[in-house]
Amino acid sequence: MKNIKALSVTASIMGLLAAPAVAGPDSDSLVINGELEMVTETAAPEHLDGAVGDTIYSGWRFRTDETQALQLDDFDNPAMLTVDKAIDYFNTVDGSEGKSCASCHEGPEEFAGLTASLPRVEDGKLVVLEDIINGHRAEVMGAEPWKWSGQDMQGMVALIGLQSRGMPVDVKIDGDAAPFWEQGKEMYYTRYGQLELSCANCHEQNYGNMIRADHLSQGQTNGFPVYRLKQAQLISKHNRFRGCIRDTRAETFAEGSDEFRALELYVASRGNGLSIETPAVRQ
Amino acid sequence: MADGVKPRVKVPSKAAAGEAIVIKTLISHQMESGQRKDSDGNVIPRSIINRFTADFNGQNVVDVTLEPAISTNPYFEFEATVPESGEFTFTWYDDDGSVYTETKSVETS
Amino acid sequence: MKLTRRETIFAGFGAAVATVLPLPALASVDDAVAAFTGGADVGSDGITLNTPEIAENGNTVPIEVSAPGAVSIMILAAGNPNPDVATFNFGPLAASQSASTRIRLAGTQDVIAVAKMADGSFVRTANEVKVTIGGCGG
Numbered sequence: 001m002k003n004i005k006a007l008s009v010t011a012s013i014m015g016l017l018a019a020p021a022v023a024g025p026d027s028d029s030l031v032i033n034g035e036l037e038m039v040t041e042t043a044a045p046e047h048l049d050g051a052v053g054d055t056i057y058s059g060w061r062f063r064t065d066e067t068q069a070l071q072l073d074d075f076d077n078p079a080m081l082t083v084d085k086a087i088d089y090f091n092t093v094d095g096s097e098g099k100s101c102a103s104c105h106e107g108p109e110e111f112a113g114l115t116a117s118l119p120r121v122e123d124g125k126l127v128v129l130e131d132i133i134n135g136h137r138a139e140v141m142g143a144e145p146w147k148w149s150g151q152d153m154q155g156m157v158a159l160i161g162l163q164s165r166g167m168p169v170d171v172k173i174d175g176d177a178a179p180f181w182e183q184g185k186e187m188y189y190t191r192y193g194q195l196e197l198s199c200a201n202c203h204e205q206n207y208g209n210m211i212r213a214d215h216l217s218q219g220q221t222n223g224f225p226v227y228r229l230k231q232a233q234l235i236s237k238h239n240r241f242r243g244c245i246r247d248t249r250a251e252t253f254a255e256g257s258d259e260f261r262a263l264e265l266y267v268a269s270r271g272n273g274l275s276i277e278t279p280a281v282r283q
Numbered sequence: 284m285a286d287g288v289k290p291r292v293k294v295p296s297k298a299a300a301g302e303a304i305v306i307k308t309l310i311s312h313q314m315e316s317g318q319r320k321d322s323d324g325n326v327i328p329r330s331i332i333n334r335f336t337a338d339f340n341g342q343n344v345v346d347v348t349l350e351p352a353i354s355t356n357p358y359f360e361f362e363a364t365v366p367e368s369g370e371f372t373f374t375w376y377d378d379d380g381s382v383y384t385e386t387k388s389v390e391t392s
Numbered sequence: 393m394k395l396t397r398r399e400t401i402f403a404g405f406g407a408a409v410a411t412v413l414p415l416p417a418l419a420s421v422d423d424a425v426a427a428f429t430g431g432a433d434v435g436s437d438g439i440t441l442n443t444p445e446i447a448e449n450g451n452t453v454p455i456e457v458s459a460p461g462a463v464s465i466m467i468l469a470a471g472n473p474n475p476d477v478a479t480f481n482f483g484p485l486a487a488s489q490s491a492s493t494r495i496r497l498a499g500t501q502d503v504i505a506v507a508k509m510a511d512g513s514f515v516r517t518a519n520e521v522k523v524t525i526g527g528c529g530g
Contacts, residue, residue, distance in 0.1 A: 066444045066454050075293045078356045078452075081311040084289060213524035229449040232355035247528050283448035303487030316496070318473055343483025345491065350476040352469055354452045354494040361480075362487035 024208035025061035025217075030277070033074055036166050038275040045272045047173060052204055052218060058274050059217035059282060062208070067229065070281040079158060079227035079279035082234050086155035095143030104140065108159050115161040116170050116276050119180075119265040126180040126261045129157050130236070148255040154225040154234035161225070161278030169222050169271045177265065184266025187259060193248030199267075202244075214283075219244075220271040221264070223280025234279065237264050288312055290385045292373055298365045300391040306337065306344075307360045310375050310383065316351035332357055334376040339389075340369035365389050421468055421475045421504065425516070428466050428479075428506055434514045439465075441505045443519045450497040450523035458490035459507035459515065465489070470518075471501025497523050 030038040040058035044050070060068060074080050090101040090108060105111075119128045130148055133156055137143040146153035173181040188199045202211060203219030210216070225234040238255035241263055245252040253259040293307040310332065317329025331351055337344040344363045363371070368391045375383040425434070442456040457465050457480070467477040482489045489507075497503070504518040 064444065064446065064448050067448050069454070075291065075307050075309070076358075078309065078358070081289060081291065081309060081356055084291065085287060085311070211528065214528050229452040232451055243528065338483070339485050342485045343481075344485045345483060346481040347491075348479040348481075350478060351474065352472055352477040352496045354496055358492075358494045360456075360492040362490065364485050364487040366485070 025057045028061065028065075028068060030058070030060055030068070030071070032072060032165070038166060038277060039168065040274065042168075042273040045269065048270060051200075052207070052270075056220065056271060056274060057207075057218055058222060058271075058277060058280075059220050060223065060277065060280060062215045062217040063283060067281060067283055070227075071277070077227065077279065077281055078232070079225075079234060079281065082151055082155040082227075083159050083162060083279060085151075086159035089152065089156065090159070095137065095141035097140065097142040099141045101136075108163055110163075111160045112163040113167060115164040115278060116167045118171065119261060119268065120172060121176040121180065124176070126177070126258070126265060128237075128261055128264055129160060130256065131261075133157070133160075149236040149239045151233055154236050157236070158225050158234055158279040161276060164276040165278060166275050168273050168275060169268055171265060171268045171272060173265070173269045180262045180265050181269060183259075184262035184264070184269075187263045188266055191248075192245050193250030195248045197248040199244070199263075218270070219267065220274060221267050222271045222274040223277035223282070225278065226280045226282045229281070229283050235282075237267075288375075288377070288381070288383055290373065290375065290383055292371075292385050292387055294371055294387040294389060296388070297390050297392060300367060301364060302391075303362045303364055304389070305360065306363055306371070307358070308335070308337070308373055308385075309356060309358045311356055312375075312377075314351065314353055314355050314357065318351065330378050332375045332377055334374075335359060336372075336374045337361070337363065338372045338374075339363060339365065340367070344371075365391055367391055421470050424466070424468055424475055425504075425506055428508070429514045432512075432514055434506065434516045436515055436517060438509070439505060439507045439515045439517045441503065441517050441519050443503050443521050446522045446524060447497060448524060450499065452494050453497050453521060453523075454492065454494050455503060456490070456492040457505045457507075458488065459505075459509070460489055461510050462489040462507040463510055465491070465505055465507045467495070468504040468506070469495065469497055469501060470504060472496070472498045475504075477503075497521055499523050 030040050032038060040061050041055050044052055044054055044056045060071060070076050093100045115129060119126050130153060134145040137145060191198045199219060202216050207216050207218045221237050224237045228235045238260045241260050242252045242255060288311055290310040295304050298304050312332050315327055315330040319327045321327055329351060331349060333349050335347045335349060345361050349357060369389065371387045373385045439459040444453065447453040457467065459465055462482060464479055464481040466479045468475045469477050477495050478493060480491050500522045502518045502520050506514060506516045508514055
């Protein structure tokens with residue numbers, strides 16, 4: 001990996017990266033509902049070997065005060081509308097077996113901690129939350145699978161993620177997860193598209209700088225799914241990955257592809273230690 | 284009725300008589316502006332919440348006219364005086380004729 | 393009817409360009425203000441409009457307006473295809489003549505607030521909001 005990083009083009013990537021108008025993360029602290037303190041910066045995980053410096057930061061720290069404010073209070077957070085619908089859905093019978101989520105599960109609270117540990121390997125396969133939800137829909141409920149980035153699916157992903165809010169991201173990268181993690185790492189440092197940009201070019205080498213009008217973050221996923229002001233709805237991790245790769249003018253991988261599962265694991269591991277913020281609000 | 288419209292309202296349940304209280308409201312709604320086109324190039328017709336009212340025991344607090352420039356999931360924050368115990372009624376009027384209401388009781392001391 | 397020089401220029405300009413270009417909303421801002429005020433003089437004291445200096449996304453821009461003693465406040469966005477945004481009418485139980493909402497801005501432009509006061513007078517204020525375009529899509 002070292003030799004790839006050595007090809008850094010820090011000065012300018014085709015003129016896209018302007019001199020920083022705002023450098024680095026701000027110094028605000030995130031306390032949700034006036035009581036839940038979030039870890040938005042912490043020591044970088046060892047496996048990063050200093051690649052981002054000593055510290056990892058939540059994407060929240062790179063947003064304007066106005067965007068940050070939307071995440072301070074659950075009432076102001078528009079993502080909660082979709083979470084509310086997911087709570088209704090949790091108790092609604094769907095599919096051929098006449099079951100709802102609530103037929104088997106006490107309540108969403110049962111899933112505290114789950115999101116913090118995903119993706120993980122089950123029976124030799126790398127599994128993310130969308131897989132678990134659609135798996136239960138198919139096998140237990142006899143219901144149609146939800147579309148990966150649909151608001152039904154992402155509302156449920158957000159509701160379950162909310163149960164882990166405030167807990168540190170803690171994905172396993174060794175043992176049976178190792179080969180998937182290595183695959184994701186390889187992707188992270190691979191230059192894609194006509195612009196020949198890797199994830200690392202923007203989110204490791206240039207976080208804090210401006211890319212055109214966007215203030216680059218470290219690309220952490222601890223707040224996903226996020227309510228994105230641009231689309232005014234919940235955006236999945238895989239949708240975000242696809243958007244980034246498309247912006248390099250590349251053919252992208254599909255949402256729900258094995259490639260994106262592996263990348264999801266690797267990117268999550270770069271945020272080990274940050275608080276789960278799900279559902280966060282971003283621009 | 285537009286699909287899945289869901290109001291959320293935040294009102295303190297207790298207040299001192301005559302006190303000003305902060306009210307926040309949010310409703311899930313696409314607020315289709317009438318400016319967008321679908322993938323075939325046809326204009327997607329306007330479909331918005333066009334009016335929002337807040338009343339307390341039949342007396343008006345605020346009556347808002349909304350245009351397509353109000354964001355998806357319309358949000359309002361304002362202050363109301365609560366003269367006595369009673370009930371807030373919040374009403375949203377949809378272009379398609381649907382009316383969504385939500386009520387919240389407040390007890391004064 | 394007596395046309396001012398400005399109105400005459402706009403009328404001619406509008407006729408020449410209307411079929412070719414989407415017109416900026418300037419003329420209709422004047423129309424909307426005139427419809428609201430009935431052509432009365434408009435002052436500038438006693439109304440506050442809070443807007444971000446830079447909006448990270450024009451799709452959801454938080455704004456806050458306050459005009460103590462107002463009966464109603466109209467919000468306009470001068471650079472939108474249609475400048476109308478919202479009108480707040482305050483009832484007897486409004487504890488303050490202020491409100492916050494979230495609005496759509498098509499680009500960098502002025503957001504305008506005009507308040508009708510209880511005595512029938514009008515006040516107006518405006519803020520420019522820079523809307524960043526060309527960030528990373530999703």
